[in-house]
Amino acid sequence: MMQRFLYCLPLFVLLFWALTVVVSLLWDFHPNTINLQKILVTPNLHALLGYDDLGREVFARLINGARVSMLVATVVTIITMLFGITVGLISGFYGGKVDRFVMHITDVFMAFPGILLAIAFAAVLGAGLGNLIIALCMTSWVGYARLTRAQALSLRNRQHVLAAESLGASVPRILFKHMLPLLAAPLVVEATYSIAGLIIAEASLSFLGLGIQAPKASWGAMLRDGVRYMLVAPHYVLAVGLSLMSLVLAINLLGDQLRDYLDIKVTIK
Amino acid sequence: MKSADIKNPMIKRFLGIIPVVFGVLILTFLLVHLIPGDPVEVMLGESATSADRTQLRAELGLNHSLPAQFVSYLGKLSVGDFGQSIHTKTPISSLLAERLPNTAKLALLALMIAIAIGLPLGVIAALNADNWLDKTATVFSLTLSAMPHFWLGPLMMMVFALWLGWLPVSGMESATSIILPALTLAFGLAAILTRMTRASLLEVLHEDFVRTAHSKGLTEYTVIIRHVLRAALLPIITVLGLQLGSLLAGAVITETVFSWDGVGRLLVESIEKRDYPVTQACVLVVALSYVVINLFTDLIYTQADPRVKLV
Numbered sequence: 001m002m003q004r005f006l007y008c009l010p011l012f013v014l015l016f017w018a019l020t021v022v023v024s025l026l027w028d029f030h031p032n033t034i035n036l037q038k039i040l041v042t043p044n045l046h047a048l049l050g051y052d053d054l055g056r057e058v059f060a061r062l063i064n065g066a067r068v069s070m071l072v073a074t075v076v077t078i079i080t081m082l083f084g085i086t087v088g089l090i091s092g093f094y095g096g097k098v099d100r101f102v103m104h105i106t107d108v109f110m111a112f113p114g115i116l117l118a119i120a121f122a123a124v125l126g127a128g129l130g131n132l133i134i135a136l137c138m139t140s141w142v143g144y145a146r147l148t149r150a151q152a153l154s155l156r157n158r159q160h161v162l163a164a165e166s167l168g169a170s171v172p173r174i175l176f177k178h179m180l181p182l183l184a185a186p187l188v189v190e191a192t193y194s195i196a197g198l199i200i201a202e203a204s205l206s207f208l209g210l211g212i213q214a215p216k217a218s219w220g221a222m223l224r225d226g227v228r229y230m231l232v233a234p235h236y237v238l239a240v241g242l243s244l245m246s247l248v249l250a251i252n253l254l255g256d257q258l259r260d261y262l263d264i265k266v267t268i269k
Numbered sequence: 270m271k272s273a274d275i276k277n278p279m280i281k282r283f284l285g286i287i288p289v290v291f292g293v294l295i296l297t298f299l300l301v302h303l304i305p306g307d308p309v310e311v312m313l314g315e316s317a318t319s320a321d322r323t324q325l326r327a328e329l330g331l332n333h334s335l336p337a338q339f340v341s342y343l344g345k346l347s348v349g350d351f352g353q354s355i356h357t358k359t360p361i362s363s364l365l366a367e368r369l370p371n372t373a374k375l376a377l378l379a380l381m382i383a384i385a386i387g388l389p390l391g392v393i394a395a396l397n398a399d400n401w402l403d404k405t406a407t408v409f410s411l412t413l414s415a416m417p418h419f420w421l422g423p424l425m426m427m428v429f430a431l432w433l434g435w436l437p438v439s440g441m442e443s444a445t446s447i448i449l450p451a452l453t454l455a456f457g458l459a460a461i462l463t464r465m466t467r468a469s470l471l472e473v474l475h476e477d478f479v480r481t482a483h484s485k486g487l488t489e490y491t492v493i494i495r496h497v498l499r500a501a502l503l504p505i506i507t508v509l510g511l512q513l514g515s516l517l518a519g520a521v522i523t524e525t526v527f528s529w530d531g532v533g534r535l536l537v538e539s540i541e542k543r544d545y546p547v548t549q550a551c552v553l554v555v556a557l558s559y560v561v562i563n564l565f566t567d568l569i570y571t572q573a574d575p576r577v578k579l580v
Contacts, residue, residue: 108292113559114518120552123540124303200417204522207419208537227423231431241420249415
């Protein structure tokens with residue numbers, strides 16, 4: 001029973017945050033209402049997580065931050081998956097010069113460690129939700145392209161692909177109907193981990209002031225503000241940090257479970 | 270000469286980074302041109318006089334065509350000229366020379382701490398697979414890997430500097446100032462290292478040569494250190510090399526949190542001041558360091574395992 005519960009815990013945590021997003025869409029928690037009498041008031045029965053440095057309710061802002069975080073992660077994942085998978089399939093299918101060219105391009109993008117390129121793009125494009133999404137998209141399609149390409153190469157000469165080709169099936173049909181379904185499993189696992197990575201990336205950029213702009217709530221910007229008042233009001237920074245951690249941990253664990261379930265050997269990049 | 274003609278794999282690997290470096294140069298060069306609108310206007314702000322603007326435009330060479338600008342960019346870089354900061358007018362090369370050693374110090378210390386924590390923990394976890402020690406190590410590494418630097422950093426600051434008062438909060442005045450940022454950078458890597466070491470060891474532990482070593486009557490310690498760990502080390506080296514790059518990226522945030530004067534903080538400061546030539550130079554330097562680190566990892570890899578051939 002206990003084991004069962006622990007196994008399902010990551011899913012519960014994710015569902016909890018998904019639920020808060022839905023609720024925040026239906027219900028206005030007034031995340032931007034300033035109450036100067038309540039600046040940095042610690043948690044109490046009226047406000048479960050207390051108030052921030054401008055007297056705004058931390059709970060309300062946390063929920064709105066979760067919404068931004070999950071919105072960005074979802075949008076970027078959808079766009080980069082579509083683009084990366086298409087590029088990877090084409091590269092793996094045609095091989096030769098096309099493949100070499102694509103690999104050179106991805107090599108260049110991978111020469112920038114971690115979040116560095118996203119920081120650079122966000123810096124020149126300027127802050128804001130749209131530019132944040134663009135910056136993250138520019139950098140995170142590479143993983144999908146590499147993974148898809150590697151798998152597509154091994155599928156290229158499978159009999160059913162050759163058969164479809166000789167029967168005159170069009171290239172898009174071969175790519176998306178005959179090859180894609182066979183490599184969907186590792187891509188789903190990769191996507192799960194990448195969503196956790198994107199949530200951290202969004203918060204990092206917002207932490208540096210390159211993402212979501214005030215007064216809109218985002219976890220990264222809240223953490224930055226919270227750090228400043230860490231000594232007098234630790235509840236603020238703790239609430240945001242623990243929330244972020246719970247969501248990222250839950251998604252990573254779900255990725256592990258998914259990987260075991262689909263029985264994939266994912267190599268660490 | 271086509272690259273296929275070159276037989277020595279070592280030289281081939283060296284030549285292989287040329288297109289990558291070239292691509293990195295193009296991408297960083299184009300960064301400034303991605304600025305929406307007029308880059309000069311964005312950098313100087315609205316209060317600048319038109320004379321200032323014309324001067325900066327000329328300094329940055331923005332009057333020329335894109336290819337001409339790129340050629341002159343490469344020409345200047347080849348003699349170590351990164352241009353100058355828009356605000357302080359100091360040459361960027363001297364800024365980098367001042368900041369790079371600090372980042373290197375931080376990253377290397379973090380790497381050593383990560384190895385000192387991750388490797389033993391991974392070994393302990395693997396040897397005690399599935400009992401409570403293993404589970405504790407797994408929980409430790411999972412929790413740490415879900416803690417980004419901008420959350421772990423403040424947390425450590427809160428506990429060790431503010432509550433316990435053991436270490437300085439931030440800055441770099443005292444010799445102990447490096448400890449908290451280095452620990453912050455190290456923990457994430459230690460978490461990955463623990464998991465990698467555990468997985469890698471578990472694969473090797475059931476090999477025939479390990480059983481042979483045991484049956485020869487070698488002590489448990491000798492078997493683990495001399496036989497198992499040596500064979501399990503290869504994937505660990507690869508991960509370390511790749512992750513050293515993530516240390517460089519993580520340094521951007523960690524240095525900002527702890528006011529550590531490294532390249533990462535320089536990058537963030539330059540972005541805040543819209544000093545884009547500095548931003549460009551920092552991005553370039555970090556990316557090139559990463560390329561070089563990966564190159565060396567590959568070379569170490571071939572030295573550590575004679576079976577591995579560079580393709």
